[in-house]
Structures are given as structure tokens and as C-alpha cells.
Amino acid sequence: MTTPEDGMSERSPLTGAAAAGRDGLVTQLRELERFVAESEAAGEALPPEAAEMVERLREIVRALDGLTSSLGEE
Numbered sequence: 729m730t731t732p733e734d735g736m737s738e739r740s741p742l743t744g745a746a747a748a749g750r751d752g753l754v755t756q757l758r759e760l761e762r763f764v765a766e767s768e769a770a771g772e773a774l775p776p777e778a779a780e781m782v783e784r785l786r787e788i789v790r791a792l793d794g795l796t797s798s799l800g801e802e
Contacts, residue, residue, distance in 0.1 A: 743799040750792035757785040 760782055767774050 743796055746792055746796045746799060750789060750796065753785060753789055753792070757782070757789060760785065 760778075764774060764778055764782060
């Protein structure tokens with residue numbers, strides 16, 4: 729028989745992995761945002777892909793936020 733506690737412990741590693749993945753991406757996102765801001769402030773031209781990459785990383789982080797939130801609710 730599976731207890732609620734057993735079910736929670738089975739999902740816990742997945743929740744932890746999603747959160748760890750999110751944390752790593754957030755770190756990369758912040759570094760990229762800082763690089764873009766510093767480059768723009770210095771008047772340096774950035775490739776259009778830089779803005780696209782920032783936006784995609786933001787979308788991934790939001791998706792992981794939703795995933796970890798939904799895993800925590802189960």
C-alpha cells in the first residue's frame with residue numbers, strides 16, 4: 729500500500745531535479761542579461777540572436793517554474 733508520504737518521496741527527486749535545472753538556467757540567464765546590458769551601455773553592437781536567446785531562456789525558466797509548482801501540488 730502506498731501512503732501519501734510514499735507518493736511524495738517518489739516525486740521529490742523529480743521536483744528537486746527540475747528546481748536544480750531551473751537554478752542553473754537562471755544563473756545563465758542573469759549572466760547573459762548582464763552581458764547584454766553592459767554591451768549596450770558600451771555602445772557595442774550585439775547580434776539579434778542575443779535578444780532571442782534571452783527571451784528563450786526566460787520562457788524556459790517560466791516553464792520550469794510551472795513544472796516545479798505543479799509537481800509540488802500533487
